[in-house]
Amino acid sequence: MSKISIVVPSFNEEDNVGNLVKQIGDSLSGIDYEIVFVDDSTDGTPSKLQEIMKRDDRVRMKHRTGEKGLATAVICGFRMARGDYLAVMDADLQHPPEILRSMYAVMESGADFCIPSRFIPGGSDGGLNLYRKLVSGVARYIGKICLPSLRKITDPTSGLFMFRREALKNADLKPIGWKIMVEVLALADYGSVVEIPYKFQARPAGESKLSSKVTLQYLEQVFGLIFRGKKQRGVIVEHWSEQKTNEMVKKYGK
Numbered sequence: 001m002s003k004i005s006i007v008v009p010s011f012n013e014e015d016n017v018g019n020l021v022k023q024i025g026d027s028l029s030g031i032d033y034e035i036v037f038v039d040d041s042t043d044g045t046p047s048k049l050q051e052i053m054k055r056d057d058r059v060r061m062k063h064r065t066g067e068k069g070l071a072t073a074v075i076c077g078f079r080m081a082r083g084d085y086l087a088v089m090d091a092d093l094q095h096p097p098e099i100l101r102s103m104y105a106v107m108e109s110g111a112d113f114c115i116p117s118r119f120i121p122g123g124s125d126g127g128l129n130l131y132r133k134l135v136s137g138v139a140r141y142i143g144k145i146c147l148p149s150l151r152k153i154t155d156p157t158s159g160l161f162m163f164r165r166e167a168l169k170n171a172d173l174k175p176i177g178w179k180i181m182v183e184v185l186a187l188a189d190y191g192s193v194v195e196i197p198y199k200f201q202a203r204p205a206g207e208s209k210l211s212s213k214v215t216l217q218y219l220e221q222v223f224g225l226i227f228r229g230k231k232q233r234g235v236i237v238e239h240w241s242e243q244k245t246n247e248m249v250k251k252y253g254k
Helices: 017-027 045-055 070-080 099-108 130-146 180-187 212-228 242-252
Strands: 004-010 033-039 059-063 085-088 113-117 161-164 192-197 236-239
Touching: 004 017, 004 070, 004 099, 017 033, 017 045, 017 099, 033 045, 033 070, 045 059, 059 070, 070 085, 070 180, 085 099, 099 113, 099 161, 099 192, 099 242, 130 212, 161 180, 180 212, 192 242
Parallel strands: 004 033, 004 085, 033 059, 113 192, 192 236
Antiparallel strands: 085 161, 113 161
16 A cells, blocks of 8 residues: 555546656655546546556556546545545646645644645645636635534635545545535544645636636535535544644654
8 A cells, every 4th residue: 555645536627637747756755655547538648647557556547438527536536545634626737736744744744634734834826817716716605604613714626635554444425527626525434633834826727717617517516415414523623734734744754
């Protein structure tokens, strides 16, 4: 087993996946990890990943042709993953790979769940345009109002997170759309969450996949979880400063 499995759903990210793999490797140097791409692309992304896999046996890929969607891709990646810790991040480099070592340090310190947040001191959502900030903000507050498991989380609609694989043992995940972390927070078994600050990046290449369909799917998902979600009572949520995060990386991020 690897220590960390980074699950990356990808769709037409030919220009980004090579850089992503390199940056993950730089971030996690000295740590046992694997990268699991679940790819629905119609461009040259699968060929690019095949080339990368020939050079790096830590990279694996499943290319899907009969199924689409970020959330189902992530669930597929969870099934493929071999790590003690499961992480999810986007393929477009808006989630900075260097944050992975800090997330690993959080898990090694004993937490069950790590969520990098744009909305605690030291974080930023500067990589979003005004429209996407508005949509993201409305989505966050709808989620917090409807689901008790999200109320203490400052960035519950992020697609960047890491958790212990055993948390999914009794989770009946049936996600739709894109917001897979909402599903995991509502249905997994965990007792502690640590949020650490991070800066959301501007996309270096390609285009955003946000659409009105994605928004409607999110609303359907949240309203469904009102009835399916667990109460998640007694969960401890901590918000670490940049200073504390850096101290914990020195202590646990080796």
